[in-house]
Amino acid sequence: MTPARTWIVLFLVTVFTCDAGVYSRVLSRRTTVEYDERASLRADILRRWKRGIADAHRERCAELTAPWIEHTASLQGDSTLLPLRVRPFLPGVSYGSIFPGKSLFSFVRGVYHCCQQKVHCRSVKGIQGRLGEADVEFLLLKEISSLTVTRAELHLQLSNPQHVPIRPVLSSLAKHNLPTRYSSSTQGDVTEIRVDLHFLIKNLQDVAGSVTSSGPSLVNMRRVESHPQDSDPVWDDTSRGLDLSLVLDCGLSCESNDVHILHAPFIALYYK
Incomplete structure (x- = not known):
């Protein structure tokens, strides 16, 4: 090979080597930039996901102190009647154990999570209801009579695929022109109704010899036996049970809107 050809070959090798080095550095730099962009995107998605969870937790915690809505309107259309039977605990009388359901466990976990987040x-105590063929029964433990209850609420989870407004009415309160206090929230096709039962628990404590209650008197809400058509609560001195009539007002008809109870309701008691 002549010196001229040797020089040309060396020149071309040098050029190709330099180009390859430059391309390699550019490719490396581009790969690093793309990796950094993907890592930044993943971090941004993670931050948004965590922020969404935190916002959802705050919303659920805010529901614990949601203000009550007062409903005093007269019922219209085909309303759904849900009889409630509240039985105070009596030693020696067995009504059978009621194991807490999934919805009650989930609610209590949510309350304690909010507490952990300050x-x-x-403090909260749950009372699981037993869903019968035509009513719901609750058994109140004896220890409840000594609690300083600050809030008591009945929890109902209802299938509501049409997203119709649902308003609960305690017939005994409506009969005395007293409002039923409640709050509601909807997630997907499920509506949760919370009905204020604080007056009921306080009056039951009254009957049990606890602190004096303010608000509607349980004695004044007893049904007179000579007027069986009245819808007041019935206080049974033998079994010491209390019957309430809860009416679900779904507008024209709960049944036609496919509104029905999903799980056995429960009562949540907040206490000091």
Whole structure:
């Protein structure tokens, strides 16, 4: 090979080597930039996901102290009647155990999570209801009579695929021109109704010899036996049970809107 050809070959090798080095550095730099962009995108998605969870937790915690809505309107259309039977605990009388359901466990976990986050931290006790063929029964333990209850609420989870407004009415309160206090929230096709039962628990404590209650008197809400058509609560001195009539007002008809109870309701008691 002549010196001229040797020089040309060396020149071309040098050029190709330099180009390859430059391309390699550019490719490396581009790969690093793309990796950084993907890592930044993943971090941004993770931050948004965590923020969404935190916002959802705050919303659920805020529901614990949601203000009551007062409903006093007269019922219209085909309303659904849900009889409630509340039985105070009596030694020696067995009604059978009622194991807490999934919805009650989930609710209690949510309350304690809010407490861990230092949001609306309060003690809570749940009372699982038993869903019968035509009514719901609750058994109140004896220890409840000594609690300083600050809030008591009935929880109902209802299938509501048409998203119709549902308003609960306690017939005994409506008969005395007293409003039924409640709050509601909807997620998907499920509506949760919470009905204020604080007056009921306080009056039951009254009957049990606890602190004096304010608000509607249980004695004044007893049904007179000579007027069986009245819808007041019935206080049974033998079994010491209380019957309430809860009416679900779905507008024209709950049945036609496919509104029905999903799980056995429960009562949540907040206490000091």
